[in-house]
Amino acid sequence: MKSEPEQKSKRSKDKKRVFGAGIARGLRVTMKGLLGRAITTSYPEHKLVVSKRFRGNEFVWYPARCTGCSTCAKSCPHGNIEVVTRRGNNAYEVEKFEIDTGRCMFCGLCVESCPYDALCLGRGYELAKYRRGDLVLEKEAMQESEKRKPSGYFRPKIEKTLPAQTLLIERAGRKSRKKKESVP
């Protein structure tokens, strides 16, 4: 923040204007933009790290933890989750676990409701598919893999392991914050 006498002198300067002074100040601001770096990237070549708690597509499901209790299916506002279980050896075996992401709004209620941390949201954002049917995720496709990493949404343990976000807004913000600190 600028001190008060400085502000006053600036105000009086504005009153005693000279043609072009304001324009020169504006030109200085945009020149900084030209010399600085762009805050956009060329997307398919340069991808950004999304938020740790990103509610992306591609749910990650851990079959070892899932008991087939269907709490997620009950909590889903759209009823997108279909669970079919079979009585197994002292526990239920999950026969079918499907999420129709075509109707999903990624509210995350299923993840929040899971008592065993068996379901996580994913970090992917490239959702386009060629067929409507491909949007229905089956249990084999939903398991964690190299391509399919869980998001830290409602899963603080996973969140700790994730890399920091490099969304451009944050990068640009960090830069300008530094400058602001050095100005006064």
Next chain:
Amino acid sequence: MAPIQSAEQTVLAIRPEGLPAFWPADNPWLHALVFIVASIAFALVMVIVFIYVERRGVARFQLRLGPNRAGPEGVLQAVADLIKLLLKEDIVPRLADKVVHLLAPIVATVPAFMVFAVVPLWGDGAMLADLNAGVLYFIAISSFGVVGVFMAGWASSNKYSLISAMRGVAQMVSYEIPLVMALLGVVVFAGTLSLNGIVDAQSIPFALLQPLAAVIYFLAMSAEINRTPFDLLEAESEIIAGYHTEYSGMKFALFYVAEYGHAVAGAAIFATFFLGGWKGPVLPPVLWLVIKMLVVFFVGFWARATLPRLRVDQVMGLGWKALLPLAVINVLIAAVEVLFWPSGTTQWLLVPINIAIGALLVFLWSRTVSLRGGRVEVRTRAEVKA
């Protein structure tokens, strides 16, 4: 001068001494053909260069990357746009004046390229016609573009187009006067109306000898060619796309080319009048001209990336209350200096003097003249009562 000149040579005012020995200077038709093709090619290539430089440049000013897909680093973007526009359907409004609607883009485009007939592009005297009234020709031709704009606005039978055309005429008529007055200061110093002569006269660039004229000319030129902040003709937020709202396909492309063609011509004229044209060490003359044009254009789109659009009355205020009187005073001062100051090396002393005079005049105007005219203050009911 060549000892005998044919009638055609006199008309074209060919200067054989500036051209290479093998040049067919005694065949004016061949000379004209070569230079017409060369000048138009130069102008068109520069239009593509300017479009690319501006799109990438403005993007960087706005912290974006700009078009970088078509060709290496997006250099073919203008070509891709052109192909797209060529393939688009040409729509003519039912109530439009068909003939005028068709002619308008041509009338708007041609003057931008005709200007290059008198600009020394490739070196001393290497131009289509070294007219001894080159400045007059340039002023006459460059102000003709507004006719195309008005034809487009009129023929479209669209209220926004017509508003834009009216604005265009008002703006261009107003700014033509300070523009000519600013050039007059240069002409007084150079003592000639030939553009080649004006370049020859610049041992010191006229931007230094006539700083006020340079500023006035730059502003008036920006207004003439509708660059932001004077782009009232195409104010998207108010009147859609202005005079070319009803144009599509190749006709729209022609208006686009006209807009940048006028920018290229304006930059070339500024470089010729104020920055020494093709003059410069080491590099070939045409490269120097291109560099100087790009510098002028850079300042133009730098302002475009910075400043918001002016209001109509503010544009008129700037033209009539500031630029015109300052330009007239500048011509008077230039005339007095040329009359009483000994020519020669002491001309260098005029540089600081003229810069000081220019700064003083701008300062005086800032304190005495208000350009905000007609500003509407919005007050709440409580404020009105108090």
